[in-house]
Amino acid sequence: MEETINKLKIKVPVMADLAAHGKTPEYLFWVGSAGSYDDRAKKISRAFAKLLAHAGVDYAILGTEESDSGEAAKRAGAEFNFQMQAIANIEVFKMYGVKKIVTCDPHDYSILKNEYAQLGAELEVYHHSQFLDKLIAQGKLKISNQYLASKTITFHDPCYLGRGNGVFDEPRNVIRSTGAHMVELKRSKIRSFCCGAGGAQMFKEAEKGKTEVFAARTEDVLEVTPDILCTACPFCMLMLTDGIKYKEKQEQIKVLDIAELLADALQL
Amino acid sequence: MVAQILFSMVLLTAIALFVRNVRRIVNAISMGRPQSINDQPALRWRKMLLVAIGQGKMVKRPISGFLHIIVYVGFLLVNIEMIEIMIDGIFGTHRIFGILGTPYNWLISGFEMLAIFVIVACIIFLVRRNILKVKRFQAVELTTWPRIDANIILLTEIILMSALLIMNAADTIILLRNCGIGVDCYSFLVSSLLLPIFNNLDTNTLIIIERAGWWIHILGVLAFLNYIPYSKHFHIALAFPNVWFSKLQPNAAMPNMPEVTREVEIMMGSRPESDAIENQGVFGAKDIVDLSWKNIMDSFACTECGRCSAVCPANQTGKKLSPRKIMMDTRDRAEELSLFKRLHGADSHDGKSLLGNYITAEEVWACTTCNACVEECPVTINQVSIILALRRYMVMEQSAAPSTINAMLTNIENNGAPWKYAAADRANWTKELYMNEVK
Incomplete structure (x- = not known):
């Protein structure tokens, strides 16, 4: 059987656009600073976005409204810097009604899940390994x-x-x-x-x-x-x-x- | 009678000294900042049962773990015999529990078996340290005193156990010779093997040997009791509370500073300015008094086994950072400062500090916060917590981070990323993204 391969353009959904249409996606894909800016890490973000599209996941990114998680700052001992970032990000999460987050960065996964929770964020946070494992188990990625x-x-x-x-x-x-x-x-x-x-x-x-x-x-x-x-x-x-x-x-x-x-x- | 009075006096003095020594350590620990740790008690008891009492983490290194369990169990059980020794010493009785008959024989024989195992384990430990020179015990932070300390502990244990066996052997022969005149004879499993050595001696010499064994054992134990608080060996007491009070959150979770949350919220307007607190003390830690009491307890619970440094990526690639040294420095500094305060008053300060006089910036900045040390520690010490506290001081009080770290922090403040990229470009990775659709 001959396969025909079509190139499909993926439009990564952005929270603000969805909100403008009164929509709240199930998941926030937290891209993180590395995944957003580092050339090698950007490829990971792109691969993950393809998988999300392929599996038909209801998600969005924050786009330019995302800011650094403050993880590196926290580990460096810059608690002010970290908490400024964290509290501002938590405000954005609240604004968009974010409940579930998935990210490819274990550092951000960890800080969102642990330290952000200490600051009052009520989030269900998944690392993309957990998320992909679940999608595979559900038969969405065969x-x-x-x-x-x-x-x-x-x-x-x-x-x-x-x-x-x-x-x-x-x-x-x-x-x-x-x-x-x-x-x-x-x-x-x-x-x-x-x-x-x-x-x-x-x-x-x-x-x-x-x-x-x-x-x-x-x-x-x-x-x-x-x-x-x-x-x-x-x-x-x-x-x-x-x-x-x-x-x-x-x-x-x-x-x-x-x-x-x-x-x-x-x-x- | 003289012996009874002498014994009672020695015992009381030893206990009084021990109480004083323990109080010295409690004082050192209480120099730390208050931290309330009492949540989830059921989980804490379970962790203590598993990790401290059950030696759950020790066995991850099977050889030293197995040998340690022998010494640990031996120590706990053989010390039951101390009850008899104390009663005999105070009341002038001889083997008061002997009235139990055959079960007594089994009990003492069991203790003797353990004593032999402990002696063998301690000899192997000595060989590992001094002859095989296991890498963990060759580090730079193990200077002369820590090495001597370890050997003193092992030798003392061998001497104490040997005294017990010799005492029992001599006693057995004395009683055998008196058998039939109203005395029950007994013979114990291990010491009976020593009988040929003592059989040719006359009874008076044997009595002297038996008494010497008895006194060496009890005096040795009491002396050791008071040596331990000056030694790394204090872990035998602190391991248990240290595990109970240990962090229950995932390794990676690091507590936030509530005093910073308060200020950030005031800055962002979500909290009234009247909530601000004046003079809230330094951010992070420069010296012992800036650490939490749990950090200091950690340092006194450390027995310098070096499992932490053996898995530390910085240490294993030749950097100066050694998590074991961080703990030893913290303990040494705590002892130094608490002694100074005892001599010069609680508010006095010797002008030295943990950061600088003991731990250098180079060590503090080499940590990757990978938590391998924390995971590895058999008594759940949190080395990373101290390192982070020192970093916090350097960054927030001294602005003394490496310049590239400062640049990273400035970037986060200015453009919301650790690199100098425009916030507007954050979603550029989504452009021109195509996916194959296989039909």
């Missing part, structure tokens, strides 16, 4: 091809998703749903080793040491010789992409977010 069946995939647990918030199974379920062969890293799940970006490290030079954290983590990855290294965090993505390049393995190992992996598997 992978019928064997496109990735011959691939070996490993997963790097982002600290703020795994050890930080206890989400271990969902990203693995998403990877397994593609039919790929999954291998675990030596240090995984609750004992996963950091990529080196958390706690505002992303925004500063590393202190002097004998090696870089991302390089040490990349060595764990090389040990299991995967075809694809999956992660579920824009910051881990940046650090590990650098690590794979640093070890000159970019020809052998692709670094993908689970949303990108899934969008690839669905040939979206």
